[in-house]
Amino acid sequence: MSINTTLDYSPNFDKKKRKPKQIRFIVFHYTGMKNEKDAIKRLTDIKSKVSCHFLIRSNGAIITLVPELYVSWHAGISSWQKYKSINKHSIGIEISNPGHENNYRKFSKKQIHSILKLSKYLIKKYKIKINFILGHSDIAPYRKKDPGEKFPWRYLSKNKVGLWHNLNDKKLSKIRGIIVDKFNENNFLKNLYKIGYLRDLSKYKPENMKLIVKAFQRRFRQQLIDGVIDKECLLISKNLLKNLK
Numbered sequence: 001m002s003i004n005t006t007l008d009y010s011p012n013f014d015k016k017k018r019k020p021k022q023i024r025f026i027v028f029h030y031t032g033m034k035n036e037k038d039a040i041k042r043l044t045d046i047k048s049k050v051s052c053h054f055l056i057r058s059n060g061a062i063i064t065l066v067p068e069l070y071v072s073w074h075a076g077i078s079s080w081q082k083y084k085s086i087n088k089h090s091i092g093i094e095i096s097n098p099g100h101e102n103n104y105r106k107f108s109k110k111q112i113h114s115i116l117k118l119s120k121y122l123i124k125k126y127k128i129k130i131n132f133i134l135g136h137s138d139i140a141p142y143r144k145k146d147p148g149e150k151f152p153w154r155y156l157s158k159n160k161v162g163l164w165h166n167l168n169d170k171k172l173s174k175i176r177g178i179i180v181d182k183f184n185e186n187n188f189l190k191n192l193y194k195i196g197y198l199r200d201l202s203k204y205k206p207e208n209m210k211l212i213v214k215a216f217q218r219r220f221r222q223q224l225i226d227g228v229i230d231k232e233c234l235l236i237s238k239n240l241l242k243n244l245k
Contacts, residue, residue, distance in 0.1 A: 003121050005054065005064040010044045012051035014071035018088070023068070023126040025083075025090035026119060027075055029136045030146040031055070032099030039096060049073060052092035054118060060110030062118060078139035080132070081196040086139050091122055099146060106150050115152075119161040131196065131244055133162040138197065141215035142208060149222040165220060165239040175231035176224060188229050191237035192216060195244075 029052065031039035036058055042048045043055065043065055052074040055063040066072035074092030075085075083089055095111055098104060107115075122128060135151065136144040157164030180188065189209070192198050197212055210227035217225045220236050 003062060003118055005062040008040065008044060008063050008065060010051035010065040010072070011046045012043075012049055012073045013066045016071075017069050018071060020069065020126060022089055023091060024128065025080070025086055025132045025134060026122055026128055027086060027090045027092050027134050027136060027139060028115070028147045028151065029074060029092065029094045030097035030099050030104075030148060030151075031094050032097070032101065032146060034098050034102045036096045039094070043094065052094040054091070055094045056096060056111050056114045056118070058096045058108060058111065060108065060114040062114055068122075075136065075139060076143070078136075079199050080134060080139050081199070084199075091126075093118065095147060097147070100148060104148060104150065107147075107152060112152055112155065116156060116159055116161060119156070120159075123161065130160075131163050134196075135215075135219060137215040137218055141197065141212045145214075145218065149218045149225055151218075153219060153222075163240060163243065165236050166243065167236065167239050172221075172232050172235065173223075175235065176221075177228075178231040180229055180231055180234055184231075184234055185229050188234045188237055191234075191241055194241055195237065 033039040040055065043051050051066050051072040053066045053068055053072050055065055057063065068091060071087050072092050073087060075087045075090060078086040080086060095107060095115065097107060119133065136146045153162055154164050156162045189198065192212065197216065213229055214225050214227040216233065220240065221233055
């Protein structure tokens with residue numbers, strides 16, 4: 001299997017090559033800029049100090065910016081499970097989309113087709129686990145919202161790209177907004193830790209917890225992003241862990 005891409009190399013990467021076995025993650029981003037040309041310019045500008053391995057344009061075309069065996073600068077301060085500095089272990093994929101600050105929109109069908117094709121290629125090539133296919137907001141919840149609640153996580157999961165729950169939507173909607181007690185709030189946070197969101201619960205301040213909950217919701221409960229731990233979120237977190245066993 002091969003992927004057709006055009007080349008527009010970025011200078012923003014670590015010069016030392018890594019081994020294929022070091023690549024454990026796929027991380028999705030949106031460009032977050034009004035203009036696609038400006039986004040490409042920024043990702044290839046040495047002054048910006050940001051890049052990614054691939055960019056998917058609005059029309060679905062894929063651009064290679066950094067060869068896979070080099071570390072691109074896409075994740076920043078980040079963590080997942082035992083891993084810190086996700087850049088070292090990941091392939092970063094930017095998808096052209098203006099983002100939350102610029103009239104955030106749905107991803108096009110052509111983009112979704114390319115996301116699926118590229119992801120399957122990378123999963124097979126690097127043996128990437130289902131729960132190591134992530135969004136930027138998963139690994140950096142205090143700073144990032146992308147790829148956001150319009151990203152097609154459910155559809156991708158049905159096609160074996162990424163994790164999703166297998167719960168009934170109608171049943172879930174009936175418990176949406178029902179706040180949990182302190183005991184179950186703690187259970188939810190423990191579930192997030194087991195999934196990968198929290199490296200060390202003791203280091204997280206309560207005022208920041210809302211951002212982590214929102215990151216979870218953008219990923220797994222996209223209908224309502226309020227940062228509140230309710231029964232729906234708790235049940236989804238339990239189901240995700242069950243599916244990982």
